[in-house]
Amino acid sequence: MEVDYSTEAAVVEGNLRLAEIDRIISRPIEERPGKKYLLALSISSSFLLIGAICVGLTFFYGVGMWGNNQPVGWAFGIVNFVFWIGIGHAGTLISAILFLLRQKWRTGVARFAEAMTIFAVMTAGLFPIIHTGRPWLAGYLTPYPNQHGLWVNLNSPLVWDVFAVSTYFTISLLFWYIGLVPDFASLRDKTISKVKKTIYSVFSLGWRHSNRHWQHYEKAYMILAGLSTPLVLSVHSIVSFDFATSILPGWHTTIFPPYFVAGAIFSGFAMVVTVLVFVRKVFDMENIITLNHLERMNKIILATGMMVGYAYGMEFFIAWYSGVQYEQFVFINRAFGPYAWAYWTMVSCNVIFPQLFWFRKIRRSVPAMFIIVILVNVGMWFERFVIIVSSLHRDFLPSSWGMFVPTLVDLGILLGSFGLFFTLVLLFAKTLPVVSISEIKAVAPGSQPSHAGNHNE
Amino acid sequence: MNENKNLYGVTALFDSANEIIHAAKEVEKAGYKNFDVNTPYPVHGMDRAMGLKRSTVGFFTLFFGFSGTAFILLFAYWTMSVNYPMVIGGKPFFALPSFIPVTFETTVLLGGIATVVGILAVFFNLPSNNHPLHDTDYMCSVSNDKYGIVIEAEDPKFNENEVTELLKRLGAKKIHTVMNPGKESFPIFEGRFVVFLILVVLVVCGGTYFTLNKVLYLEPFDWMLEQDKLIPQEKSTIFTDNKGMRTTIEGTVARGYLPYPFKGQTIPTETLANPLLPTKKVLEFGKGKFLTFCSPCHGNYADGDSRLHGQFPNPPTLHSARAREFGDGMIYHIIVNGQNTMPSYETQTTSEERWAIINYIRALQRAKNAKPTDLQEVQKELGVNVK
Known part of the structure; x- marks a missing residue:
């Protein structure tokens, strides 16, 4: 299995013609769902239902149903929030940053990754809201003139969070939708069902593939990519401010923003690979989502994994170098204290196992990469658990020390968050084109004019 | 100009990107203005071939993005330093560094929304599901894998035969005419x-x-x-x-509820002394308490003119000689113990309140039975010369 890295690999393999691309991508939407799909959907929606029941219990009996208590006031709720927000970051990185860097291979995976961004942010956004215990009062987080005469505190990182996450969701949704408009138009002109045609007509807004439109469209797409790039970096930085602006040893570090962003991209790519491995197989898209795509993403996982590993090491170094007794205690306690098992799970999953991606064979082997990315997902969830729980469970006063043990409701809501995410992903995969039709056509071999030698005319 | 009012334009389909670029260049060269190229994806170099100007979407984003910046900074200034100023973490009211995250997010939010809404509504004039090109074979082909060009009948140079001739010469595979759709009614x-x-x-x-x-x-x-x-x-x-x-547990004394030592005696041999001086503050406090607890029966000026319309027998006036000769301690005793029909006010009033009430009663008594010498006192107080 020799791979030639000296030339750029074709984005679309198998010499597909435009009409074939169209057919392959729109087939999952047009066909009736198969048995396997329905099985997957029933499993994920069962998880969702378990989560919904646990959330219902939380609302009825109060947040006391969770394991959070003094001194660990933030536990699964915030762990899951940070985890899911992080998952979303890969989508924006692929759709915006790789677009600005002119990485053509992004077209094959961008749509799916963007969809995962939106679903992950939706899942993440639920957690701070249900953590309040009175979710219908979440409106208080928005600055609106009210009869209390109060405004939100714009100095607070928690309010920054509200602005960052809601902006991130809105812009991701717009970016995603604007990319979908030409595809809706293609589907509209293809379908023979009257109901589908009405739906596609509404969402395509009467798009005509006009070049007078494409011109502005491409510019707007680039502007949105330009806006999303600093946005995605800001979102996880601001999430990290929730911790970094506090005075708690283990949280109060300036390395947090870049460390969180690297971790977010790391975990996000792992989740994208996890899902795409199935999608390309189930929907016969191996020529559009190629092994080269997966290999490139594995390389990014390797790179960001080492950044995360560097951050782990640097935290320990700074704890020692600062000479702060409390800081040193927190980190020694992390590695050798009661939550050492969580810490070493995190280190082995995030730093040690991804090193296997140095080997080309493993990078290009689907079963091997699947195992590693699953481990990365586990490791990144534990990273947030370690940061939050192990920093909180040892208070400044030994009399206030305590342990966090999750309750069944905690675990049910965690399961439910996966249920929600995968249910949305499955519904998306069957109702919308999982790969951008117009973008793939544009990068298919021979689709762009050769200009026949008069390029500078 | 075209003669057929219902004609929208003439369409032509091509098979490759090279052909459509060539066709667009030739149509532009022939001097047509109202023409459009429809391709399933943006074809590189088409803007130049069609002679299009640079897109101005960027200005839209810039304007609305900076509007977002200005808005949120003004908003932060007004809410945090004018409308409800509060010191938070020792920062100044207008703490610019800690407003940066929110400012950045709002800039991106407004810039992003304006870009999308701007291109869709302003630049593209969408939604337009009743455009004549919809539901034609031409549209289905360019949606899939063909490259099309359409010359509209509105073009000043438009002539159906000439246009068809030109497109044929350029190597078009299929040429169609498209009619305007009939008026829809809703x-x-x-x-x-x-x-x-x-x-x-x-x-x-x-x-x-x-x-x-x-x-x-x-x-x-x-x-x-x-x-x-x-x-x-x-x-x-x-x-x-x-x-x-x-x-409370037996034997405990709550704050402000020290037991009264002469409780239950009808005519006490000893009474307490008034610890309060009749200052303005004490008199006003006493007035309030008098009006609350005493005036319903004793009347607003202690004349014994109850405003309870005979539901209880009227008490005697407090301006009688007997009442005026009572010591402060005796009145205190009566308030705590009650007398005849009057119940005890021990639980309703604190000892401080009782002494203040007594001071106020003294002021009322003096006012009702004023002597000419009192007038001199008042004038002295007001700074008027006494003759």
Whole structure:
């Protein structure tokens, strides 16, 4: 299995013609769902239902149903929030940053990754809201003139969070939708069902593939990519401010923003690979989502994994170098204290196992990469658990020390968050084109004019 | 100009990107202005071939993005330093560094929304599902894998035969004419639509009524009205006496409730001395308490003119010689013990309040029985010369 890295690999393999691309991508939407799909959907929606029941219990009996208590006031709720927000970051990185860097291979995976961004942010956004215990009062987080005469505190990182996450969701949704408009138009002109045609007509807004439109469209797409790039970096930085602006040893570090962003991209790519491995197989898209795509993403996982590993090491170094007794205690306690098992799970999953991606064979082997990315997902969830729980469970006063043990409701809501995410992903995969039709056509071999030698005319 | 009013334009289909670039260049060169190229994806170099100007979407983003910046900074200034200033973490009211995250997000949000809404609504004039090109074979082909060009009848140079001739010469595979669609009508008072509207109104009204009148009083939406705690006067099953409110343990003295040593004596041999001086503050405090507790029976000026319309027998006036000769301690004794029909006011008033009331009664007595010398005192107070 020799791979030639000296030339750029074709984005679309198998010499597909435009009409074939169209057919392959729109087939999952047009066909009736198969048995396997329905099985997957029933499993994920069962998880969702378990989560919904646990959330219902939380609302009825109060947040006391969770394991959070003094001194660990933030536990699964915030762990899951940070985890899911992080998952979303890969989508924006692929759709915006790789677009600005002119990485053509992004077209094959961008749509799916963007969809995962939106679903992950939706899942993440639920957690701070249900953590309040009175979710219908979440409106208080928005600055609106009210009869209390109060405004939100714009100095607070928690309010920054509200602005960052809601902006991130809105812009991701717009970016995603604007990319979908030409595809809706293609589907509209293809379908023979009257109901589908009405739906596609509404969402395509009467798009005509006009070049007078494409011109502005491409510019707007680039502007949105330009806006999303600093946005995605800001979102996880601001999430990290929730911790970094506090005075708690283990949280109060300036390395947090870049460390969180690297971790977010790391975990996000792992989740994208996890899902795409199935999608390309189930929907016969191996020529559009190629092994080269997966290999490139594995390389990014390797790179960001080492950044995360560097951050782990640097935290320990700074704890020692600062000479702060409390800081040193927190980190020694992390590695050798009661939550050492969580810490070493995190280190082995995030730093040690991804090193296997140095080997080309493993990078290009689907079963091997699947195992590693699953481990990365586990490791990144534990990273947030370690940061939050192990920093909180040892208070400044030994009399206030305590342990966090999750309750069944905690675990049910965690399961439910996966249920929600995968249910949305499955519904998306069957109702919308999982790969951008117009973008793939544009990068298919021979689709762009050769200009026949008069390029500078 | 074209003769056929219903004609929208002439369309032509090509098979490759090279052909369409060539065709677009030639059509532009031939001097046509109202033409368009439809391709399933953006073809590189088409902007130049069609002679299009640079897109101005960027200015839209810039303007609205900076509007967002300006808006949120003004908003932060007004809410945090003008409308409700509060010191937070020792920062100045207008703490610019800590407003940066929110400022950045709002800039991106407004810039992004303006870009998308701008291109869709302003630059593309969408939604336009009734465009003549829709539902034609031409549109289905360019949606899939063909490259098309359309020359519109509105073009000043348009002539159906000339245009067809030009497109043929350029190597078009298929040439069609597209007609304007007939006028669509949207009858508002169609039966089905009216029924739909009525249903919508019913569902919205019913839902709102149900939410506001029922759901908001159900657990857990009821603003924590139901709580597992005892409120005052409630029965308790925990204590043997079934009382929710607990009494103090025998022998304890609550703050401000020092026991009165002469309690129960009808005519005390000893009384307490008034610890309060009749200052303005004390008199005003005493006036308030007098009006609350004493005036219903004794009258606003202690004349014994009850405003209870004979529900209780009227008490005697406090301006009698007997009442004026009572010591302060005696009046205090009467307030604590009660006298004849008057009940004890021990539980309603604190000792400080009683002394203040007594001082106020003294002021009333003096005012009702003023002597000419008192007038001199008043004038002295006011700084008027006495003759």
